[in-house]
Amino acid sequence: MKFQNENSYEVKEKIEKSKVAILPIGAVEAHGPHLPLGTDNFLAERLSERVAEKTGALVLPTLPYGQVWSLRKFPGSINISNESLISLLVDMGISLYEQGFRVFAMINGHLGNAVALKEAARKLYHQYPDYKILYLFYPGTKRVIEEVRETKSSHATYFHACEIETSYMLYLAEEYVDMTKAITDIPNIPMSADVTPTPWEEFTSTAVLGDAKIATKEKGQKIIEAAIENMVKLIEGAKSEMNATKK
Numbered sequence: 162m163k164f165q166n167e168n169s170y171e172v173k174e175k176i177e178k179s180k181v182a183i184l185p186i187g188a189v190e191a192h193g194p195h196l197p198l199g200t201d202n203f204l205a206e207r208l209s210e211r212v213a214e215k216t217g218a219l220v221l222p223t224l225p226y227g228q229v230w231s232l233r234k235f236p237g238s239i240n241i242s243n244e245s246l247i248s249l250l251v252d253m254g255i256s257l258y259e260q261g262f263r264v265f266a267m268i269n270g271h272l273g274n275a276v277a278l279k280e281a282a283r284k285l286y287h288q289y290p291d292y293k294i295l296y297l298f299y300p301g302t303k304r305v306i307e308e309v310r311e312t313k314s315s316h317a318t319y320f321h322a323c324e325i326e327t328s329y330m331l332y333l334a335e336e337y338v339d340m341t342k343a344i345t346d347i348p349n350i351p352m353s354a355d356v357t358p359t360p361w362e363e364f365t366s367t368a369v370l371g372d373a374k375i376a377t378k379e380k381g382q383k384i385i386e387a388a389i390e391n392m393v394k395l396i397e398g399a400k401s402e403m404n405a406t407k408k
Contacts, residue, residue: 182266185206264403306384328379
């Protein structure tokens with residue numbers, strides 16, 4: 162159910178019935194020559210819609226901007242600070258709580274948002290201990306990624322416009338992918354990038370971290386379906402905790 166499509170006369174009853182709000186959150190940033198700037202938004206939004214179908218949640222309008230400091234100098238990237246993002250998410254979370262939501266699930270399509278989402282969740286928890294806040298970024302998919310991956314990852318944590326993320330897009334938003342422009346770029350990311358601020362232009366000129374040419378819809382399906390299953394379990398678990406608290 163898309164929250165913005167509801168009307169004020171009927172939405173109160175639907176909030177009372179569901180109690181779960183999902184916020185797709187992404188970013189606008191470079192994703193190589195074959196993927197659009199809004200890749201993270203498309204992924205977050207379509208993941209959210211599928212999770213909502215299985216949980217009865219209401220899906221909020223996508224928050225399309227994120228913290229993209231590392232890629233801010235690439236053409237098309239739009240960066241906002243962690244501080245701005247935290248403030249916005251806390252304000253939104255308070256408003257949702259006051260409207261009657263008791264589970265707030267942020268489905269994140271951009272790793273760079275992780276710090277802000279976690280901090281916002283902590284602030285909301287401090288204010289409302291009975292409020293279940295989830296920050297979800299492809300949870301529980303490490304094993305299946307290792308099973309389907311054909312090339313070694315450029316980094317233990319990062320994946321970007323590569324075999325993996327391109328496969329996600331082929332499964333969830335294939336109409337935005339141009340595989341005729343897919344490239345292979347497996348940069349050497351220095352250890353120092355994990356311990357000091359390092360703009361990505363220092364180790365890549367493409368923003369691609371891997372072999373996008375071997376991405377497939379089938380790989381994306383295996384990983385995404387595992388992520389959806391885990392997100393549904395986490396949201397249902399939060400709902401159960403919420404109901405237990407009310408008794």
